[in-house]
Amino acid sequence: MLGPVAGGAPSASASSSGSAEAALVERARRGDEDAFAELVRIAAPSALAAARRVTEDAALAEDAAQEAFLRAFRALPRYEQRSSFSAWVRTIAVNAAIDIVRRKRPESPVEDRPARGGGEKRQEDLDLLRKALAALSPIDREILLARELEGVGDEAIARRLGLTVTGVRVRVHRARRKLRERFKEARP
Amino acid sequence: MKGTDLEARRGAGCQKLTGEALERHLFLCADCRGNVRLSTAWDTLRGDRGDGPPPPASEAFVSRVLQARRGDAWRQRRRRLLLAAAAVLLFFFAAGANSRNRETAPSSAEDVYASLTTPSSALEGLLPD
Numbered sequence: 040m041l042g043p044v045a046g047g048a049p050s051a052s053a054s055s056s057g058s059a060e061a062a063l064v065e066r067a068r069r070g071d072e073d074a075f076a077e078l079v080r081i082a083a084p085s086a087l088a089a090a091r092r093v094t095e096d097a098a099l100a101e102d103a104a105q106e107a108f109l110r111a112f113r114a115l116p117r118y119e120q121r122s123s124f125s126a127w128v129r130t131i132a133v134n135a136a137i138d139i140v141r142r143k144r145p146e147s148p149v150e151d152r153p154a155r156g157g158g159e160k161r162q163e164d165l166d167l168l169r170k171a172l173a174a175l176s177p178i179d180r181e182i183l184l185a186r187e188l189e190g191v192g193d194e195a196i197a198r199r200l201g202l203t204v205t206g207v208r209v210r211v212h213r214a215r216r217k218l219r220e221r222f223k224e225a226r227p
Numbered sequence: 228m229k230g231t232d233l234e235a236r237r238g239a240g241c242q243k244l245t246g247e248a249l250e251r252h253l254f255l256c257a258d259c260r261g262n263v264r265l266s267t268a269w270d271t272l273r274g275d276r277g278d279g280p281p282p283p284a285s286e287a288f289v290s291r292v293l294q295a296r297r298g299d300a301w302r303q304r305r306r307r308l309l310l311a312a313a314a315v316l317l318f319f320f321a322a323g324a325n326s327r328n329r330e331t332a333p334s335s336a337e338d339v340y341a342s343l344t345t346p347s348s349a350l351e352g353l354l355p356d
Contacts, residue, residue, distance in 0.1 A: 072293065079292050083284030088274055101288060108292045109299050133272065161271050168268035187269050222261035222268075 060124050068115050079108055082125040086132035089188075093136035093169050095162070103139050107132035121195040130188045134181060141173045164222075171221040179214040182207055 060081065066074035086107055091100035111118070111128050118127065172180050178200065185191045185199070193211070197204045253260045274281070 072296075075296065076289055076293055079289050080284060083288060083292075084281040085274065087284060087288070088281035089272065092272055092274070101291075104288075105292050105295055109295060112296055112299070113303075161267065164264045164268040165271045168265065168272060188273055218265055219258075219261055222265045223257050225261070225264070 057123065061120055064115065064118065064120065064124060067112070075112065078124055082108075082128040085125050085129045089129045090132045090136040092165060093133055094140050099139055099143065100136065103136035104128075104132050106135040106139075110135070117199070119195060119199070121191050122189040126189045130184045133188060134184055137169055137173050137180070140169065167222060167225055168218070171218045174221070175214050175217060179210050182210050183214045183218075186211060 060078070063074045063078050063081075067078055083104060086104040087100055090103035090107070091097060094100050094103060107128050110131050111124075118124075172183070175183065181200065182196055185196050186193075191199075193204050193207045196202075197207045200207070202210075253263060
């Protein structure tokens with residue numbers, strides 16, 4: 040299985056699996072359903088896991104991952120392969136999961152919950168991050184997720200979203216500040 | 228959280244602190260504590276928290292996605308077809324309206340003036356030879 044995008048130089052096996060993935064993407068672009076099915080098998084585990092971390096619900100996570108694959112398929116002609124297909128779909132899945140949770144669950148104040156243990160504390164922080172991301176504008180959220188989850192650079196994001204590089208940097212700076220403020224205000 | 232873990236995540240405000248000094252600082256400094264928690268939350272979301280590789284997706288999920296994709300492709304095709312039909316109808320409507328306008332349009336001001344300055348044949352008989 041292909042892992043999420045790495046910051047350093049890709050290893051030999053990673054680059055060979057990357058080229059196999061690129062071939063699958065190319066075939067899927069031409070409408071090859073088998074290639075798309077193979078891409079789903081490759082990318083689904085990380086997309087489902089990330090969506091489940093956001094939704095805390097297996098069924099909602101599957102809905103989010105499915106929505107992510109549909110969005111990815113529609114956007115395949117614009118996909119530049121700056122990150123692995125798995126990382127790209129995972130980012131879309133997290134974005135879709137945030138939208139699904141916002142639609143289905145009314146926000147409950149995290150700060151009112153009783154004190155928790157280590158694992159629950161981690162989930163609490165993740166919940167706080169989800170809410171902070173949900174409060175961002177869709178475009179700021181997309182930019183930040185591409186940066187933090189996919190590891191894509193400003194230039195690639197700017198091209199993907201039709202923005203200037205400076206515009207992307209300004210939005211990243213602003214979005215990060217909002218997230219930091221949200222975590223600073225949260226109960227320790 | 229372990230000390231080394233905290234040290235990896237500390238922000239600019241506590242770069243030089245390590246171990247217990249860092250923990251003490253985090254206890255008091257909301258900014259740095261927020262940065263550490265935010266960084267940990269990103270790691271959790273990425274799946275970098277040592278939970279192991281996610282299990283493979285079930286074939287039921289794969290076929291569900293493929294079925295949804297087929298439905299989506301069909302809907303997109305239908306939408307494109309409807310848009311094309313609407314465009315063709317609009318084109319014929321516009322072309323028909325234009326040709327009708329041309330048939331019923333009054334003459335231009337220049338044409339009316341030109342007809343006034345040309346003597347009519349009915350008056351020609353009154354002219355001296």
